[in-house]
Amino acid sequence: MSTTAREYLTRALDLMEAASLLRNKTDWQQLRADAYKNATGAKTTEDTYAAIKASLRQLGDNHSFFWDPEQAKVGTEATTAHFDRLSSHLLAGNIGYLSIPAVGGSKRSAVNYVRQGREALQEQQKVARCGWVIDLRQNTGGNMWPMLTVVAPILGDGDVGSFVEGDGTKSTWSIRNATALLDGKALPWGRGTPLEFPDPPVAILTDGHTASAAEAVLVAFKGRPDTRTFGLSTYGVPTANEAYPLSDGAVLGLTGARDADRTGRIYDGPIAPDQEISTSPLGRGTYKDHTLRAAQQWTASQCAAPKLRGQLTPQRPQVSPPGVSSRVQTAGPEPGFRGHAGHGGTGR
Template sequence: MIRNIVLSAIFFSIYPLAHAQIAADVKLFIERSFEFIDSNTINTQNIDSIKNWLYTNSANSNSVDDVAPLYTEVFKRLNDHHGNLQYKDKTYGWKVPLKNANAYIKKRLTEEKSVMSMVLKGEYGYLRIPGNTDYAFKKVDSIASDIVDHINKINSPNIKGWIIDLRCNTGGNMYPMMLGLKDFIGDEVVFGGFQNAKGKPTGKWEIVSGNMLIDGIYLQRTSHLNRSIPSTVPLAILTSSYTASAGEMTAISLIGRPHTIVIGETTANYITAVQGFKINVNAAINLSTDYVVDRNKKVYTNSIVPDREVVGGDNFDEMLKDEKINMALNILEKKEFYDN
């Protein structure tokens, strides 16, 4: 017992000395950032030890300029590769290498910037929806309406099923993508949402009387379908290792609807909701604060794993030679898929 008391006394005498060596503005910056981390991160383990590590490695630092790069390691220790520190126009975060980097899709990311639509085999509608950069929420209606316009171009009584291709969807703003696909998602349905690390719901995605609400916010679009699409129409969702963030959430908005299957590669695992918090005039910290939940209450703490895995084999130039598309068509053509 005496030994424990002595050791504790030594520990607590050293800890303040380490803090005392840090400049006041650096200490304030660390304390402010960890107030946000403590209150909001979904990765709640080892926060005190991470903070102590940062203090130890910030000893003798005279400026926040010296400390900011250390937040790369902070995010690694938080196991948060979706968040980051924004400081003086620089970003400090931790990125996880993709499990299966798809060279073909990586190359096409620079080319696939617009929605693409066509009819395959005369009976199957195909939509390729890339990511977007509408972080300021200024193009929600125009992006959603563009998706609707493409649906209208190919929708007809002959269409028996649909393929929604999210292989080049690296994220952006999920709102317009979900809004454009609203008719596929369904009606009178809670089709997803968020929950925090304690399992408490923090947001809800729903469609009520034809209106989409995300976290209680009504989303409206000015364009409409010329021909309705049953919410039970068979649907294949295509994913790649580059399907990320809002692209993953768009896929989740459709997962669990009737006659729906995910085909392709395990997604990039940027599936958390991220919120930003202002530290000072020069800095903000972005944290993964919530997990995504689908309509069946499944919580996604990791990537989306496809129902049918197809790695590689992508071919946007000759669509009927694309292995993921061929898998989708083979499934959509089976009567039992419609009957399930």
């Protein structure tokens, strides 16, 4: 192995040993020996990529990742101007529906996402008097912070979750004045707008593609009053990654913490819904969307509870396919905070 290749591989292994969530449960002597063996004959940094990926698999956290320089450029610089599934509409019974898709790429993409998402929420919030349905199905993750920023007004003020490292160190997610914060530090997208009807009932929809950053959003709603989840168990990587640039432009993403909800419960695998219901992808948003139907019915029943008297009387629940959406084209920065990656976005 050339000096260049050995130094590069050693740097990657040093980062893994220093930052991995499972660093205290890993046989580093064996992992390093295997890595150097796998890189036998390597002359360039590129020749070590396979060995690095094999080492990440040995770590066993199922979320760490490696991007070669081209993948890293796409993952951090690609810009999305408009998110097709980031939209809202009003369901029968004065219930708001908000679809939250994945987001990754550049800082500009994050700003676009936040602006479009806030517009979507604002368009319905004056009429969504009986609660909200938040759809996280098919959301494969990416950057959790734009997502959390969009749903912040619905979450309500207070601590909503945290990252928990292997040694127990915590970083707290919170909402203040409808704005998301990490350890009290505000994100760079300005203040949110509180709901016209605060503390609403909320139904969350998930499926087997709800992953990573989307699971973090789900965790933020766990333990919230008047909240219920519907659908299928999530993908199972409710853990936080941090991205480390390497000398040739590649990026090493390492899982360094688990997600915990506001009660302190730590998540480390698929998150089961309160009510398991299966809906074919082809039925989503139609009268065959059994998951949405159940969520809407539950939300309507909560609206009829005494604490919501004075709001509009809910109509008989009917599943409404997406109607008037609040899709607005906006134009980036993504914060340099710890977050989620490996399923469609940048790291923390």
